Amino acid sequence: MSLLIKLSNSSHSQRRGAPSEGQWRQRENEQQQSEGKAQVGEVYKEKQKPRQHEEGTVPKGTCQTMCPAQELRNREAQNRLHHFEMLAGTEKDRRPKADPSRAVKEYSRPAAGKDATKPSDLRPPPVLLKTVNYLIDDIAAAPSLFVFDRLRAVKQDMIIQRVSGLDCVVILERTLRFLIYASFRLCGEPLRLYDPRINDTHLQEYLSWLLDCYATETGPHPNQEEFQSLSLLYNLGSPHATQHIMQLPLRLRSTPSIKLALSINQAYLERNPVRLLRSAQKLNFLQTCALHRHLATCHRDLLLLYSHGYSSRNCRFPLDRLAELLFLDTSLTAQLCRAYGVEVNQDNQVVFSKTAFKDPEQGKLRCMLYHSRTKQAIQII
Numbered sequence: 001m002s003l004l005i006k007l008s009n010s011s012h013s014q015r016r017g018a019p020s021e022g023q024w025r026q027r028e029n030e031q032q033q034s035e036g037k038a039q040v041g042e043v044y045k046e047k048q049k050p051r052q053h054e055e056g057t058v059p060k061g062t063c064q065t066m067c068p069a070q071e072l073r074n075r076e077a078q079n080r081l082h083h084f085e086m087l088a089g090t091e092k093d094r095r096p097k098a099d100p101s102r103a104v105k106e107y108s109r110p111a112a113g114k115d116a117t118k119p120s121d122l123r124p125p126p127v128l129l130k131t132v133n134y135l136i137d138d139i140a141a142a143p144s145l146f147v148f149d150r151l152r153a154v155k156q157d158m159i160i161q162r163v164s165g166l167d168c169v170v171i172l173e174r175t176l177r178f179l180i181y182a183s184f185r186l187c188g189e190p191l192r193l194y195d196p197r198i199n200d201t202h203l204q205e206y207l208s209w210l211l212d213c214y215a216t217e218t219g220p221h222p223n224q225e226e227f228q229s230l231s232l233l234y235n236l237g238s239p240h241a242t243q244h245i246m247q248l249p250l251r252l253r254s255t256p257s258i259k260l261a262l263s264i265n266q267a268y269l270e271r272n273p274v275r276l277l278r279s280a281q282k283l284n285f286l287q288t289c290a291l292h293r294h295l296a297t298c299h300r301d302l303l304l305l306y307s308h309g310y311s312s313r314n315c316r317f318p319l320d321r322l323a324e325l326l327f328l329d330t331s332l333t334a335q336l337c338r339a340y341g342v343e344v345n346q347d348n349q350v351v352f353s354k355t356a357f358k359d360p361e362q363g364k365l366r367c368m369l370y371h372s373r374t375k376q377a378i379q380i381i
Contacts, residue, residue, distance in 0.1 A: 058162050061122030066131045067103040068121045075106070082146050084139060104131060107153040117160055125167035128154050132174050140178060145193065148182075151175055152202070165217060172210040173223055177286060179203045180230060184289040207231050211244065229257040233283075233290040237268045257287070264291070273302040277327055299326055300359075303340050307357040316349040339365050 063069075067085075075081055076098040085104065087097040105123065110116055123131065131154055140147045154175070158168065179199060186194040211231060214224050228245065235241035242265060245258065252258065260282055267276035276298055280291055302325065310317055323333040334344045341358040343351040 059117040059119055059122060059160060061124040061127070061157065061161055062119040063121060063123045064127060065100060065103075066123070066127065066134065067100070067105045068123075071105060071121070072098050072100065072103050075103075084146055104135065104150040105153045105157075107149050107156060116156075122161055123154075123157050124161075125158075125163050125171070128157055128163070129167065129171050129174075132171055136174060136178050147178075148199075148202075151178070155202075155206075164213070169210065169213050169217070169221060172206055172213065173227060176203065176206050176210060176227065176230070179206065180234065180286060180289050184292045187292070203234070207234070225252065225255045225257050228252065229261040230287060230290045232258070232261040232265055233287055234293075236265055236291065236294045241265075261287075268294070268298075271301070273298045273305070274325055277302075277325065281327065299328075299336065300340065302326065303337065303342055304357055307342060307352045308354045310352040311354040312352075315352065316345075316347075317352060319344060319348040319350055322350055336365075 076095070079095050081096055081098055081103070083091060085098055085102050087099040090097040105121075108114075132151065135147050135150055154171065157163075158171065163171070179202060182194070183196065183199055183203065186199075187196060207227075210227060214221050214228075228248065232241050232245050245253065245262060248258070253262070260279065264276055264279045264283075267273075267279060280288065283291065306317070306322075319330055319333060319337075322337075323330045326333055326336070328336065330348070334348075337344050337350060339360045341356045343353070343356065345351060
């Protein structure tokens with residue numbers, strides 16, 4: 001598949017003049033702030049907190065269904081069932097019946113006086129993994145708020161029980177694949193359906209948790225290469241992510257996926273969008289989804305550089321050649337050029353001008369218009 005013919009909703013830098021080091025990295029500050037918020041999230045704090053209780057006092061779940069029986073009865077009585085949880089044939093009833101095989105525990109905020117550690121309300125790791133598999137395999141063909149909420153409840157049960165070991169790793173890996181895909185698939189959707197900041201916060205927390213598991217728990221971890229590279233691609237240009245990769249054992253840093261991610265990260269740091277996009281052609285689909293949020297800035301910066309480098313009254317640049325550099329088809333390349341004020345004449349030639357380049361109005365350039373909708377996405381999760 002060709003590289004994402006897509007642009008992210010990431011904020012664009014406001015450079016109007018010649019590109020400079022400070023202007024090129026304006027967006028990096030926002031990304032690092034996002035990482036900072038994730039690190040002080042609930043998972044990070046839980047991992048840093050000293051274990052004040054003996055292992056025997058940590059609550060262990062006994063609920064063998066995806067939704068505790070008491071919660072299911074309460075939500076059925078209060079008419080708070082999601083349509084995914086309703087018994088077939090009762091959806092149109094005044095008070096639909098619950099289907100115990102499809103109902104999933106919903107996320108609830110900790111409240112004063114509420115016992116969140118009751119074993120009958122907590123699902124043990126095998127049931128949590130079953131729940132995650134059900135949400136992703138059976139429900140998440142089109143990611144929805146239902147899936148995000150129920151995955152958050154899974155994380156809550158894991159934290160309360162201090163789930164660790166291989167069970168924890170498997171659940172985190174499966175969830176991260178979904179969240180990375182969702183960051184691509186749902187970008188540009190209305191906030192009432194998808195909030196990229198909330199998704200990013202949870203994704204960063206899961207990444208921090210998973211990488212900590214890799215570092216502190218005995219393996220084997222057959223998917224570590226995959227997720228170490230995904231972490232760097234998602235946090236491209238981050239000093240923290242780069243330092244983490246460089247501290248990995250040499251045998252792991254030398255694996256193909258991590259070497260490729262390091263190469264792309266180096267191109268980003270060296271302000272070389274052409275090499276970055278060329279290297280990105282070697283990524284698989286999920287890796288491209290992780291890189292996706294950086295591509296809008298990469299495309300913009302390439303057009304800005306060429307607007308200065310080829311700014312001449314008599315200079316014409318072939319549209320098909322520019323399309324190859326951007327890894328877009330010619331029609332989308334022409335559309336992108338015009339969005340940034342770059343002229344494309346009737347002979348399919350690009351007329352670059354440093355004075356004509358401009359950023360599009362906010363909301364005018366929609367990321368999802370540049371996506372290749374493919375069923376391959378469903379198969380890789």
